[in-house]
Amino acid sequence: MSEIRLTPAEQLSKEPRKWIATLIVALVCVVLAAWSGSALESNSTGGSGLSVARGIILGILHPTTDILFTLGKNGVPYLLLETMCIAFLGTLVGAVISIPLAFLGAGNIVPKPVALVFRVAVMAIRTIPSFVYGLMFIMVTGPGAFAGLLTMSVCSIGMLSKMFIETIEDLDRGILESLSAAGCTTFDKIRYGIIPQLMPSFASTLIYRFDMNLRDATVLGIVGAGGIGAPLIFAMNSYRWNDVGAILLGLVVLVLIVEWFSSKLRNALMRG
Amino acid sequence: MKQSDGMSLYDRIFRPRTYTLENGKTVNEKRSRLPLVLILILAAIIISGEVTGFRISTLMRRVGYFFVMLGDMFPPDLSYMKDVWGPLWDTIKMSLLGSAIGAIICIPFAVLCSSNLIHRRIVTGFFKFFFSVVRTLPTLVVALIATYIFGLGTLAGTVAIAVFTFAYCGKILYEQIETVDMGSHEALEALGMGRLSAIRYSVWPQVLPSFLSTVLFCFEGNVRYASILGYVGAGGLGLILNEKIGWREYPRVGMILIALFVAVVAIESLSSWLRSKLT
Numbered sequence: 001m002s003e004i005r006l007t008p009a010e011q012l013s014k015e016p017r018k019w020i021a022t023l024i025v026a027l028v029c030v031v032l033a034a035w036s037g038s039a040l041e042s043n044s045t046g047g048s049g050l051s052v053a054r055g056i057i058l059g060i061l062h063p064t065t066d067i068l069f070t071l072g073k074n075g076v077p078y079l080l081l082e083t084m085c086i087a088f089l090g091t092l093v094g095a096v097i098s099i100p101l102a103f104l105g106a107g108n109i110v111p112k113p114v115a116l117v118f119r120v121a122v123m124a125i126r127t128i129p130s131f132v133y134g135l136m137f138i139m140v141t142g143p144g145a146f147a148g149l150l151t152m153s154v155c156s157i158g159m160l161s162k163m164f165i166e167t168i169e170d171l172d173r174g175i176l177e178s179l180s181a182a183g184c185t186t187f188d189k190i191r192y193g194i195i196p197q198l199m200p201s202f203a204s205t206l207i208y209r210f211d212m213n214l215r216d217a218t219v220l221g222i223v224g225a226g227g228i229g230a231p232l233i234f235a236m237n238s239y240r241w242n243d244v245g246a247i248l249l250g251l252v253v254l255v256l257i258v259e260w261f262s263s264k265l266r267n268a269l270m271r272g
Numbered sequence: 273m274k275q276s277d278g279m280s281l282y283d284r285i286f287r288p289r290t291y292t293l294e295n296g297k298t299v300n301e302k303r304s305r306l307p308l309v310l311i312l313i314l315a316a317i318i319i320s321g322e323v324t325g326f327r328i329s330t331l332m333r334r335v336g337y338f339f340v341m342l343g344d345m346f347p348p349d350l351s352y353m354k355d356v357w358g359p360l361w362d363t364i365k366m367s368l369l370g371s372a373i374g375a376i377i378c379i380p381f382a383v384l385c386s387s388n389l390i391h392r393r394i395v396t397g398f399f400k401f402f403f404s405v406v407r408t409l410p411t412l413v414v415a416l417i418a419t420y421i422f423g424l425g426t427l428a429g430t431v432a433i434a435v436f437t438f439a440y441c442g443k444i445l446y447e448q449i450e451t452v453d454m455g456s457h458e459a460l461e462a463l464g465m466g467r468l469s470a471i472r473y474s475v476w477p478q479v480l481p482s483f484l485s486t487v488l489f490c491f492e493g494n495v496r497y498a499s500i501l502g503y504v505g506a507g508g509l510g511l512i513l514n515e516k517i518g519w520r521e522y523p524r525v526g527m528i529l530i531a532l533f534v535a536v537v538a539i540e541s542l543s544s545w546l547r548s549k550l551t
Contacts, residue, residue, distance in 0.1 A: 036365035085320035145324035
């Protein structure tokens, strides 16, 4: 075999020509952008957009302090507490519903066709927008935090069961086999073989979902299902930007604190 | 014996159980944290139940009403489909353009966040904080503000989606940049390349596949999310959904939801196929 010697220039010229692929990708991107740009339309407010924006930003930067610190039922602290409670119980109830769904949707527990049926069902549950659920639950419980809680739980099902299914499908069967070889009963196998494998990942998913629910809780407000969303939307619709600023400030600070805690907790869980 | 040094408060209250092995060694087993965690969770459940007015009896008694509206949606009004196409495509276009804009804008900001490319901690810290704050702004609020500024319509929805994508993809991108292998970057800089071209030829190819896959994942979620934005007048499927719910034309609501479901499934399978090609 003769050794091939190339100068850097020759070496460079041997580089595979990828310009056709690049061109096609670029063309597809441009066409997609142009196509989706065609949908852009707005009933413009006649050039007053910038002044509106300035008003909004000024208002938000000067939050009303009296609703920020009052402890009554209309104060920001109580609304935040209510939102947190909705998110917390909503996540828990969602978990209670998702765990059986996840076991039924896991391909290594039930036959494949059954698993597929449950997965499609979960996808269907996930597709319905949250405000539609909110309206449905208001018919069940009347407007208020309870409806919000139930909405949160149903909206959590989609992501929770998807993540749970992944965890269940990653179960290590070897541990179960060695437990039965050691003479453990079924209960022992579940207690020492399955639960320790699932618990950290389930807990971490739940904490993450709690985080997301806290963030999404404003959606509930638009249909009157409790939490901080309703006062926020009312304040925005009546252009009380200072109140919007106060509520947003409270929400942002709360979410940042909870996020910090939850990432600490999840890191601790991951390390075992 | 100063055993309590270096032990947490919990271990000092509930002493570890001590076993003596046959060879005379002692082994400590720390008491489980489970009771403490369970008590905390129970307390949180009771407080939350009080605050939200959770009544299991109400739920049991009236849960049937949940299915009333769902039952009214079937059979869906198939003839209404011809009016669904327009808003459905609007929703998809909104999320496509919004995701693209957000993803492109977030790139320079993500570079400014990465502590391995920018060595000033003030700069990276500031931009990381900026990303967290933008991420906490609820999308619905952004959409509502956008309708005040840009007027009602799909433009406002596109802006809201772009803001959300910007924050989400930006965070993941800077986390990826911070974990890349910096060896090739250093080698290129040692060869005399400028900062930007070194990033372009060493860091960028390493993060590009996973970044594209993040953007696709985000786009998937955005299609679903875009259907809510119509509720505040930001265009798309949510607009007619809200209208039909308001008029109690539930068979048409059912048709809209089925169309949305099919579109979401199609987009998810397309995007997961593309993502499997990328990685």
